[in-house]
Structure formats: C-alpha cells, structure tokens
Amino acid sequence: MRIALLEDEHEQAQHIQSVLSERGHHCDSFPSGQAFLSAVLHRSYDLLVMDWQIPDMTGIEVLESVRAQLNWQIPVVFLTQRDSETDIVRALDAGADDYLAKPAREAELVARINALARRTSPDAEKESLQYGPFEINTQLRTIALHGNVLTLTDKDFDLTLFLFQNQGRLLTREMLLERVWGLAKDINTRTVDTHMSRLRRRLGLNPENGFRIKTIYQRGYRLEAMKASGPDETVTVMEQA
Template sequence: MRIALLEDEYEQAQHVQSMLSERGHHCDTFPTGQAFLSAVLHRSYDLLILDWQIPDMTGIDVLESVRAQLNWVVPVVFLTQRDSEADVVRALDAGADDYLAKPARAAELVARINALARRSNPDSEKEVLKYGPFEVNTQRRTITLHGDELTLTDKDFDLTLFLFQNQGRLLTREMLLERVWGLAREINTRTVDTHMSRLRRRLGLNPENGFRIKTIYQRGYRLESMQHPQVDSSSDIRETDRAANA
C-alpha cells in the first residue's frame, strides 16, 4: 500500500516508516499539514496516518480538508498521544476510520491498516464483479461488455481491473507502473499512455457504456462513471484538466 504519514517528530516518523516498510508498504512522511495536504491532494495514496498535534494546524483540520477536497474516499487513521474518549469521538465524527494511541505497536498498526484496506475495497475477493455493462471474472481473467467477451492481453486485464476498482481516483503514471507493472521503474511512463489509449478503444469506454478514462494533465488518469459525474477537487486539477482537453 502507498501510505502518507503526517508526523512532525522526525524520530517517530522514521520509526513508523520503518515499521511499515519492513512489512511491504511504501510510506511517505510529512512534517507539516500544508506539506501533507499538498501531496495528498495531488498524488495517489491508499491510506493516510495523521498525528493530532502538528506545528501549522491540527490533525482534525487536515482531516476535514481531505474529506472536503478529495473526491476519493481514502481511509484515515489517527496515531497520536491524545487518547481521551472525547478526542477519539471527535476524530471519528470528523471522518477518521480508526484511532490508535502512541506508541504504535507494529503488529497492531499493520493489522488495523490491512483491515481498513479490506473494508475500503470489498470487491477484492469476489470472483465476478459488475460495473454497468461490464462484467469482470477475476478467476477466468475475462471481461465482457453487454455479454460479449473482449479480447485483452493479461496486462490489459490487470490495468482494467485496477481502474474499475479505483473509480473516481486520480491514478498517477508512477502508481500504475508500480501496481500493474510491478514497480518496473525502468519502463518509460509512455508505456502507461500507450496502454490507456488502447484500452479506451478495446473497452469501449464512452458515455454510451457509462464510463470514460479522463487524462489529468501531467498527473495521470481517472476512470469516471458517467452516471455519477466526478467533480474535480481542487483548482489545480481543474486547470490541468482544461489544459489536457484544449
């Protein structure tokens, strides 16, 4: 998982980052709320970990900004020294999904993160997934459109499934390379662009079939449901979308 950690104490941030990295997660650390928000609103993370007391704002302020501006509902965990019942209730009411008191115990932290990942993607263990007129069989690795099986390569299938499971989410080219191509950093990001262009044609991703792949200029892609139009979450993204479509 790609995790963003808000923690202003350097040693604590390094400790948590190390715990997560040892268990196969990628963790970026940020010492201020502004730096954290700038990254989270313009990159793709699977889960956020917030401290409450940071120099420039509170963790609650950061959480409220994330929930108000990010159209992708990302799981959020508080990891803080504040452990009163009132603090826990306030954080959960503000939109946090879990709450842990410092110091974090590695096994418990990772177990809670894994549990949140499963809850945030309930379709991950299903054999047959339906997305409008598309049906994805994860065991047979086939995709049908209006009942007709599509001709796709293995990589096309992996990319399509990842897109459908992350509808509405900005997916950077780097993230797609990591998740679909297995962190093949030697592959040029043009590989992603080529596959996306091909998928648009092969899948028939158009308003008639209820979905479209939208290019987010200089950032990546987002699969959007045409039945439920997406609203961009920041002025930066609105501007880059207009530039891409000009």
C-alpha cells in the same frame, strides 16, 4: 500498500516508516499539514496515517481538507497522543476510519492498517465483479461488456481491473507502472499513455456505457462513472494542475 504518514517528530516518523516497511508497505512521511496535503492530493496513496498535533494545522483540518478534495474515500487512521473520548469522537465524525493512541504497539498498528485496507476493498477477493454493463471475471481473466466478452491482452485486463477497483481515484502514471507493470517509477511513462488510449477504444468507455477515463493534466488518470448522454461527448477532459 502505499501509505502517507503525517508526523512532525522525526524519530517517531522514522520508526513508523521502518515498522511499515518491514511489513511490506511503502511509507512516505511528511512533517507538516501543507506538505502532507500537497502529496496526498497530487500522488496516489492507499491509506493515510495522521497525527493530530502538527505545527501548521490541526490533524482535523488536514482530514477535512482531504475529505473535501479527494474524489474517493481513502482510508484514514489517526495516530495521536490525544486519547479522550471527545477527541476520538471528533476525529471519527470528521472522517477518520480508525483511531490509535500513542504510543501504539507495532503489531496492533500494522493489524489495524491491514484490517482497514481489507474493509475498504471489499471486491478484492471476489471472482465476479459487476460495474454497470461491465462484468469482470478475476478467475477466468475475462471482461464482458453487455454480455459480450472483449478481446484484451493480459496487461489490458490487469490495467482495467485496477482502474475499476479504484474508480474515482487519481492514479498517477508512476503508480500504474508500479502496480500494473511492476516497473520502477523512472521508466518512461509513455507506456501508460499508450495503453490508456487503447483501452478507451477497446472497452467502449463512453457515456453510453457509463464510464470514462479522465486525463488529469501532468498527473495521471481517473476512471469516472457518468450519466449517459449524447454520443459526441468528449471522453478525455484536461484538468489544469
């Protein structure tokens, strides 16, 4: 998983990054609320780990901003020295999914993160997934629209599955290259743009079928559910950075 860590103590941040890296996760650390928010709102992360007491904002303020601005419910773990019942309730009420008091035991931190990731991705192990008129069979690797199986390449299938499992979420070109193609982020991102253009046509992503791929200017793409409307509605919407 790609994890964003909000932690202003450098040694603590390095330790948590090391623990998560050893368990196969990629973790970026940020020492301030503003730096953390800028990264989370412009990049693609699977989970957030946040401290409460940071220099420029409170962890609660950062969490509230994340919940207000992101279009998908990214899982959040609070990791902080504040451990009173009042603090725990306040963080959970603000949108946190789990809460750990420092110093957290390494194995417990990793186990909590993995468990939260499983709970927030309930479709990950299902064989048949239904998204409106689209049915995805993960075992047969087929996608049907209104019962008709579409002709897709293996890469088209992988990309479509990833889009639907992350609908409403900003997916950067770099993340798509990494997750779908298994390529380093410095590879030319025109590969992603070409496949996205083709998927729009092959999948029939339009208002009549209830979904569109929205292009986020200079950032990436987001699959959005939408209400059916006229056939002339523009599918791609450019959004200023």
